[in-house]
Amino acid sequence: MKALALLKNAKIEYNPFKILDVNLPDLNSNEILVRVTEVGLCKLDIDLIEGNFLSFGFPSKFPLIIGHEIIGKVEDIGENVNFFKKYESVAIGLIYSSCLRCKNCLNGKENFCDKLQITGFSSDGGLSQYFKINESFAFNIPNEINIDAPSLICNGSFAYKCAKIINRYNVEKVGIFGSDLTAQILSQILKYYGIEVHLVISKSEPIPEYKFYDSLEYANNLKQNYFDAAVVLSNNFEFMDKAVLAVKRGSNVILAALGIVKVPAFLEGKSFILPGLPTRSDIIELMNFCKSRKFQVDKEEINFSNITDGLKAIKYKRTNKKIYINLQKSFL
Numbered sequence: 001m002k003a004l005a006l007l008k009n010a011k012i013e014y015n016p017f018k019i020l021d022v023n024l025p026d027l028n029s030n031e032i033l034v035r036v037t038e039v040g041l042c043k044l045d046i047d048l049i050e051g052n053f054l055s056f057g058f059p060s061k062f063p064l065i066i067g068h069e070i071i072g073k074v075e076d077i078g079e080n081v082n083f084f085k086k087y088e089s090v091a092i093g094l095i096y097s098s099c100l101r102c103k104n105c106l107n108g109k110e111n112f113c114d115k116l117q118i119t120g121f122s123s124d125g126g127l128s129q130y131f132k133i134n135e136s137f138a139f140n141i142p143n144e145i146n147i148d149a150p151s152l153i154c155n156g157s158f159a160y161k162c163a164k165i166i167n168r169y170n171v172e173k174v175g176i177f178g179s180d181l182t183a184q185i186l187s188q189i190l191k192y193y194g195i196e197v198h199l200v201i202s203k204s205e206p207i208p209e210y211k212f213y214d215s216l217e218y219a220n221n222l223k224q225n226y227f228d229a230a231v232v233l234s235n236n237f238e239f240m241d242k243a244v245l246a247v248k249r250g251s252n253v254i255l256a257a258l259g260i261v262k263v264p265a266f267l268e269g270k271s272f273i274l275p276g277l278p279t280r281s282d283i284i285e286l287m288n289f290c291k292s293r294k295f296q297v298d299k300e301e302i303n304f305s306n307i308t309d310g311l312k313a314i315k316y317k318r319t320n321k322k323i324y325i326n327l328q329k330s331f332l
């Protein structure tokens with residue numbers, strides 16, 4: 001089968017990819033073989049490709065097949081697979097596997113398992129014609145969901161995880177620092193809860209479409225002690241620093257970006273929450289949440305050969321759409 005592999009860390013402009021012919025994977029008894037139809041791209045792919053996660057050990061091998069927002073159809077099942085049938089629609093996200101036995105795994109926190117494998121980071125991802133995974137880490141896609149599945153499996157699940165945390169507290173006004181698709185989906189979820197949402201960007205950023213928010217604010221111009229919670233979606237130190245000042249005492253700053261290595265000064269009464277990767281229950285709850293609610297996410301399909309252009313559009317914030325690669329068309 002054909003697959004797109006990352007050969008080394010480099011700026012995306014250098015196109016460090018190669019199409020490889022690799023063997024179709026053999027299935028273990030609890031695994032499903034997925035015929036991949038769509039793979040979404042996001043800024044995590046860019047950080048991974050450009051070496052921003054090297055200090056966390058990712059990519060953990062080369063060549064690496066990237067792609068962690070995977071949609072497809074079940075092509076084959078191992079003999080002990082219980083929950084999937086052939087030809088069902090299936091989605092796979094960032095968690096490729098965990099031990100399923102440690103305390104974190106047993107408590108629904110498999111995102112903090114010491115044996116965690118991340119799709120397209122430490123194990124091969126979905127930019128290939130076929131992909132295999134333990135059925136415990138694959139998700140049925142309900143027919144009713146109107147939101148585009150590649151948007152839901154990564155950006156949507158990060159957004160939902162943040163919204164769940166926000167909902168535990170008495171929150172009326174939230175600042176979202178960072179204007180990507182996760183921000184758009186998070187705002188739409190928070191609106192369902194009746195929460196006021198303010199988008200915060202930096203002066204140097206292009207002004208995004210902000211119809212999803214109550215207002216657009218600049219990070220260097222914010223009132224102090226203003227929000228009941230803040231969500232920081234990028235590992236931009238300026239945002240973290242401003243978010244701490246902008247939340248009220250007794251409130252939380254949720255750092256939803258991965259790979260944060262520097263945090264601002266702590267202030268009494270203001271807490272940080274670093275929720276980590278979305279878990280299986282986050283994704284399943286989100287799928288259920290989306291069944292009866294309408295979300296707006298624009299999407300754009302691209303071919304394999306345009307992957308660099310797609311990644312550049314995300315890197316330089318030239319798009320608000322979910323860019324995804326149609327795998328089957330790409331390999332015709």
Ligand SMILES: [Zn+2]
Nearest residue numbers: 042044069154
């Ligand atoms: Zn993603």
Ligand SMILES: [Zn+2]
Nearest residue numbers: 099102105113
């Ligand atoms: Zn574990």
